[in-house]
Amino acid sequence: MAKSYDAIIIGAGIIGCATSLALGRKGWKVSAGYGSTSGSCAIIRPYYSTLDGSAMAYESHFYWKNWADYLGGDDVDERGLIEYHNVGSLVMKTEANDYLRPTMELMDRLDSPYSEYSPAEIREKLPVWNTDSFYPVKRPQDPGFGVPNDEPLPGGVLFHAAGYISDPQLATHNIMRAAEIAGGEFRYNARVVEILRAGGKVSGIALENGETLESPVVLNAAGPHSSKVNQMADVEKSMKVKTRALRQEVAHVPLPEGYRRETACVTSDSDIGLYTRPEQGDALLIGSEDPPCDPHEWVDPDDYNRDFSEQWKVQVLRTCQRVPNLGVPNQMRGVVDLYDVTDDWIPIYDQSDLPGFYLAIGTSGNQFKNAPIAGQLMADIIEATQNGNDQDASPIDFHLKYIDHTFSSGFYSRLREINQDSSFSVLG
Ligand SMILES: Cc1cc2nc3c(=O)[nH]c(=O)nc-3n(C[C@H](O)[C@H](O)[C@H](O)COP(=O)(O)OP(=O)(O)OC[C@H]3O[C@@H](n4cnc5c(N)ncnc54)[C@H](O)[C@@H]3O)c2cc1C
Secondary structure, eight states, X not given: OOEXXXXXXXXXXXXXXXXXXXXXXXXXXXXXXXXXXXXXXXXXXXXXXXXXXXXXXXXXXXXXXXXXXXXXXTTSOTTOOOOEEOOOEEEEOOTTTXXXXXXXXXXXXXXXXXXXEOHXXXXXXXXXXXXXXXXXXXXTTSTTTTOOOSSOOOOEEEESSOEEESXXXXXXXXXXXXXXXXXXXXXXXXXXXXXXXXXXXXXXXXXXXXXXXXXXXXXXXXXXXXXXXXXXXXXXXXXXXXXXXXXXXXXXXEOOTTOOTTTOOEEEETTTTEEEEEETTTEXXXXXXXXXXXXXXXXXXXXXXXXXXXXXXXXXXXXXXXXXXXXXXXXXXXXXXXXXXETTSOOEEEEOSSTTEEEEEOOTTOOTTTHHHHHHHHHHHHHHHHTTOOTTTSOOEEEETTTXXXXXXXXXXXTSOOOTTSOSSTTO
């Protein structure tokens, strides 16, 4: 006889694990896969381009700060708990972000603290940084590449509710262990190949090894495979906002001479199209903010190039504009991984047209930080919908307890109009 559960989660990256924990705490019997999230840069920051997106991100800072409270104790994981490096994120003021005026306005509305930095103060905090402007972002073959503009950067803003987690996989493992304590069950190497239906509703899943599992609730938290899983469930066609996998490269290079770890922080720099943070092993991590001059590489998540390409060098050379003594190492190190991107780079946390089949997808390269809240939001949506609420007609409200802010979960609907307030980039 097939095993049966109150809920099955396809994918146990950080989003699937956090939902498993939240459902387990509601007393549900949950089964999930064993997941990844390992390639994430795991940067925590409160600023997004919308108020609701920023509110959720600011709230997440308090979950990372009070990690043991969220997990239910500091001894839940034999591997130990992650550390949140709450070092702040220094964002350069540029034409591309309207000199951060709209961002500071959003932060004011949420009471999220920040400090404005002059160019001299930026150089004092980050001694190896120069504050020339190179905007707009260019490819290295452009004759103007590396040539500073007449006007330097006007300054930056340090957002204090920000930083990074140095081990995103351990963060996921921490939540997985907490979810197990709450009664959740995890399966290794269990690839879902079919979504089962009965009476017009979801009834379970079939695994590649031939096993079937029964459940009235199945959640798609399959990360970059979300579109494939939606196609299996035949729910994609009716979605207004869809998802697809985008290839990304992250470079890790040796820290430049003079980089002061004690004052270092996350940086976000639309003047050169990059973000950085200190990485383990005395490295500087360099990720791309997807400037318009770079092509998007949409891929099949089961068949893409896992090696570094020219893009790795492009990102390092761009950083050399800001940090002239960085150098370009011969050995390429870092990460090649995928974002699961929606049409407006805002995730989908919702039900679907197939009763009992739910979506926590389209995390668009920016939802690691929000996972604890996304898990709780999904658990609440699932519980309310299974109890008869129509999430499409009356999406539930969700309260952010630390910052005392309530938003409508309709913000994350699969049926929304494309949100034109979005940055249409990894910045969300
Ligand atoms: C390079 C990079 C940098 C990033 N940087 C940041 C950052 O700095 N800050 C931030 O907040 N976010 C960041 N993100 C985004 C963040 O990491 C993701 O939003 C988050 O990890 C998504 O987690 P997930 O659980 O949805 O997906 P995943 O972690 O991808 O998990 C999905 C799981 O589903 C499984 N799966 C897929 N198909 C099936 C199937 N058919 N059957 C069973 N299992 C299946 C997969 O094996 C996988 O384990 C970054 C992402 C990348 C790639």
